Amino acid sequence: MSEPTQSSPTRPPTPSALSSRSDRQFEILILALASVIVLVFVLSIYLLGSESWPALQRFGLEFFTQRTWNPVEGVFGAVAMITGTLVTSLVALAISVPLAIASALFVAEYAPKWLANPVGYLIELLAAVPSVVYGLWALFVIAPVLSRWEQGFFQDPARLALYTSCKNLWDSGSTTLQCFFVPSTFDGRGLALAIIILTVMILPYTASVARDVIRLVPQEQREAMYALGATKWEVISRAILPYARAGIMGGVILALGRALGETLAVAMVIGDSQDVLKSLFGGASTMASVIANQFGDAQEALHRSSVVTLGLTLFFLSVIVNYVARLIIARLTPKGIQ
Amino acid sequence: MTPILSAKNVNIYYGDKQAVRAVDLDVQRGTVNALIGPSGCGKTTFLRAINRMHDLTPGARVEGTILLDGQDVYGSGVDPVNMRRRVGMVFQKPNPFPTMSVFDNVVSGLKLAGIRDQKRLMEIAERSLRGAALWEEVKDRLKTPATGLSGGQQQRLCIARALAVEPEILLMDEPTSALDPASTAKIEDLMSDLKKVTTIVIVTHNMHQAARVSDTTSFFLNGDLVEHGVTDQIFTSPRDERTEAYVTGRFG
Numbered sequence: 001m002s003e004p005t006q007s008s009p010t011r012p013p014t015p016s017a018l019s020s021r022s023d024r025q026f027e028i029l030i031l032a033l034a035s036v037i038v039l040v041f042v043l044s045i046y047l048l049g050s051e052s053w054p055a056l057q058r059f060g061l062e063f064f065t066q067r068t069w070n071p072v073e074g075v076f077g078a079v080a081m082i083t084g085t086l087v088t089s090l091v092a093l094a095i096s097v098p099l100a101i102a103s104a105l106f107v108a109e110y111a112p113k114w115l116a117n118p119v120g121y122l123i124e125l126l127a128a129v130p131s132v133v134y135g136l137w138a139l140f141v142i143a144p145v146l147s148r149w150e151q152g153f154f155q156d157p158a159r160l161a162l163y164t165s166c167k168n169l170w171d172s173g174s175t176t177l178q179c180f181f182v183p184s185t186f187d188g189r190g191l192a193l194a195i196i197i198l199t200v201m202i203l204p205y206t207a208s209v210a211r212d213v214i215r216l217v218p219q220e221q222r223e224a225m226y227a228l229g230a231t232k233w234e235v236i237s238r239a240i241l242p243y244a245r246a247g248i249m250g251g252v253i254l255a256l257g258r259a260l261g262e263t264l265a266v267a268m269v270i271g272d273s274q275d276v277l278k279s280l281f282g283g284a285s286t287m288a289s290v291i292a293n294q295f296g297d298a299q300e301a302l303h304r305s306s307v308v309t310l311g312l313t314l315f316f317l318s319v320i321v322n323y324v325a326r327l328i329i330a331r332l333t334p335k336g337i338q
Numbered sequence: 339m340t341p342i343l344s345a346k347n348v349n350i351y352y353g354d355k356q357a358v359r360a361v362d363l364d365v366q367r368g369t370v371n372a373l374i375g376p377s378g379c380g381k382t383t384f385l386r387a388i389n390r391m392h393d394l395t396p397g398a399r400v401e402g403t404i405l406l407d408g409q410d411v412y413g414s415g416v417d418p419v420n421m422r423r424r425v426g427m428v429f430q431k432p433n434p435f436p437t438m439s440v441f442d443n444v445v446s447g448l449k450l451a452g453i454r455d456q457k458r459l460m461e462i463a464e465r466s467l468r469g470a471a472l473w474e475e476v477k478d479r480l481k482t483p484a485t486g487l488s489g490g491q492q493q494r495l496c497i498a499r500a501l502a503v504e505p506e507i508l509l510m511d512e513p514t515s516a517l518d519p520a521s522t523a524k525i526e527d528l529m530s531d532l533k534k535v536t537t538i539v540i541v542t543h544n545m546h547q548a549a550r551v552s553d554t555t556s557f558f559l560n561g562d563l564v565e566h567g568v569t570d571q572i573f574t575s576p577r578d579e580r581t582e583a584y585v586t587g588r589f590g
Contacts, residue, residue: 220433224496227389228447228503229423238446242437334436334485 048312055305063309069274069290071298076306078287078313080274085286085314087277088191088266089259092198097252099199100206104248105236107207108214120211127204135268138197143188143269150183150281170278184282189271191284197265202255209251213244246332253325260318263288287314340408342367342507342537343388348402350383350392357383361402361563363556365507370529370538372548372569375558376589381541384558385509388539389425390418407506423451426500426508426536431516432492434484434499441480443495447503462502469535470498471528490521497528501535508532510540514547526551545585549573557581 055063055076066077107120153159159182166179184190217240225239241248271283272293278284285293287310298304343365350358358380365371373381383392390411392398404411411421434443444463445453453459463480467473472494476487484495493513500508514522529551532538542548548555548569555572557565557580565572565581576582583589 218433220429220431221435223391223394223427223429224433224435224499225446226391226394227422227425227427227429228450228499229419229421230450231419234450238450239435242435245437334483 045315048308048315052305052309052312054302055309058302059306063306064313067274067276069306071294071300071303074300074302076302076309078306078310080276081285081287081290081310082313082317083276084191084270084284085260085288085317088194088198088270088284088286089256091195092202092259093252093256095195096199096203096255097206100203100251100255101210101241101248103203103207104210104214108211109232109236109240120208123204123207123211125204126200127208131201131262131264132268134197134201135265138193138265138269139189142196143193145188146190146193146281147186147188150186150188153183154186166279170275175278180277180280182279182281184275184279185271187271189269190279190282191270192280194266194270194284194286197269198259198262201262201265202259205255205258206248206251209254210244210248213247213251214240216247217243243334246329246334249325249329249332253321253329256321256325257318260321261288261314263292267292287311287317339367341365342407343539344403344405345384345388346403346405348384348387348400348404350380350387350401351399352395353397357561358387358558359561363563363566365537365539365554367537368533369553370533370540370551372552372555373539373541373558374543374545374548374555375564375584377543379558380561381556381558382511384563385511385539385541388507388509389422389427391427393418423447423503424506426503426505428493428496428500428508428510428513430512432489432496434487434492434495436483436485438484439481440476440484440487440495443484444498444502446499451503463498466498466502467495469501469532470494471524471531472498488521490517490524493517493521493525494528497525497532501532505536507537507539510538512541512543515543522547545573545587557584559584 059066059076063076063078064082065079066075067079068075068077069080070076103119103123107116107123111119154163162178163182166175166182167184169175169179170184221239221243222235225235230238266286267289270285270289272285272289273283275282275284291307291310291314294303295307298307341364343363345361345363348358348361348363349356361380361384363384373385375381386392387400388404388406388411390400392400400412406421406424410416435446438446441460441463444466445459448459448462453462464473464477467476472491475491476495479486484492487495493516497508497513514525517525526547529538529540533553540548540552552569554567555569556563557572557576557578559580565576565578567577572581573585576585
């Protein structure tokens with residue numbers, strides 16, 4: 001070691017009063033900067049809370065159980081938006097997680113280096129594409145495909161009969177599982193398009209986190225399984241994935257948080273309707289999409305307050321998701337590795 | 339008696355670099371065989387050739403013949419996965435599977451082999467844990483996470499895991515280098531029992547350990563197998579002056 005140590009004869013004298021004073025100043029500066037974050041957090045809760053107060057006072061818990069959202073009559077209930085947010089996010093998550101883990105395994109375990117790096121880079125690039133571009137892509141590329149299928153549906157006499165019977169059910173305020181898969185629009189926009197676009201948008205978050213934690217699994221863990229006579233797949237499923245599961249879960253939660261809050265792309269494609277689980281190929285709405293689509297037009301105080309209450313709900317939903325995620329990750333983390 | 343392990347003219351390369359040169363070595367059944375030598379001498383490289391671990395390292399290449407009970411480990415048509423089931427391995431650092439219980443760790447090799455019968459798994463787990471002198475310490479906590487054990491217990495758990503599949507040969511790569519003296523002594527004591535059920539090849543950088551536990555010793559230097567013989571002879575009357583220099587502590 002060529003570095004001078006503390007006990008070397010050239011050791012500088014004890015810290016002067018000057019340096020101790022600058023230490024103190026730095027401490028205050030850092031404290032002030034850190035306080036800004038706390039302040040912003042507290043302020044945003046306060047503002048959301050006070051702005052939502054009129055709506056909460058008026059509707060109480062009914063805000064969360066009422067299906068009607070009618071600015072004209074001044075009745076606001078968030079069931080459609082809460083359901084829409086949860087359904088789009090969870091279904092998109094369910095589709096994207098297996099894809100993300102598969103792509104992470106390909107990049108980390110199977111692909112040769114010359115292929116792994118560009119593929120990994122491309123997956124990360126997906127996260128850098130702006131929301132509005134995803135929205136446009138969905139409207140101009142995927143929506144026409146869905147729309148063609150939906151229009152074909154209405155042209156087939158047998159299917160049209162099915163649609164008619166579902167339409168009667170929908171109009172009477174009920175539905176069946178089969179009707180959920182019957183289109184209620186023919187422009188391609190709706191729940192399905194929102195789910196597709198969310199799936200693609202959140203894929204890179206899970207994929208890149210999963211790839212990194214899979215690469216961090218110690219070589220000894222892989223070798224231990226190989227030495228017992230495991231095939232490559234057995235090493236992956238019994239040694240690598242269990243070891244990496246807490247980290248992968250972290251990536252899944254990151255993606256869920258992203259999906260719950262995704263605003264612009266979803267607002268562009270979801271069709272903005274207050275139907276609750278009416279049709280997979282029909283309009284719906286999420287909390288974020290309603291905020292984006294209605295906040296600017298909300299002239300009336302109660303309407304505006306109700307939109308802000310959606311924001312407050314979304315905020316608490318995200319906090320709860322993060323908290324539960326921490327608990328899950330703590331449980332999944334392997335402890336006491338030597 | 340035919341040797342359980344017989345290496346003939348084994349050369350091992352990492353890319354262009356040769357790590358092991360023309361090694362001939364026979365290992366007899368039921369013995370403990372130590373591979374000693376300074377760091378980078380090729381002893382671990384040779385050990386890992388026996389169960390084809392080099393297949394996992396890009397650029398690594400093994401030439402020559404290694405016979406395990408008469409069968410060529412690198413023969414055409416030999417599946418490395420099936421081959422590794424016949425060879426147990428214990429690593430430098432204890433590496434139990436951290437998300438599995440003590441029991442699941444021990445039987446992980448059996449599950450790979452397709453054994454599902456719980457009663458049978460339990461019998462083998464107990465026998466293997468007894469074989470690794472760990473049963474008394476863990477019999478009441480078989481379902482608890484393996485990482486709750488101490489480092490020395492974890493290493494004996496890894497020995498039990500290797501024993502569970504009844505390997506024809508047990509490879510140990512500096513198994514005590516990460517352990518405290520008390521845990522080291524326990525594992526050294528264990529070896530004389532282990533050789534009743536299997537054959538051990540152990541890499542060690544600790545010459546005293548080699549002298550204490552092994553029947554034969556092979557001294558590696560710069561990729562060459564300099565000398566191989568009965569342990570007493572290697573340590574008391576080595577034939578090669580390089581061996582003498584090493585075992586008397588003049589280098590390495």
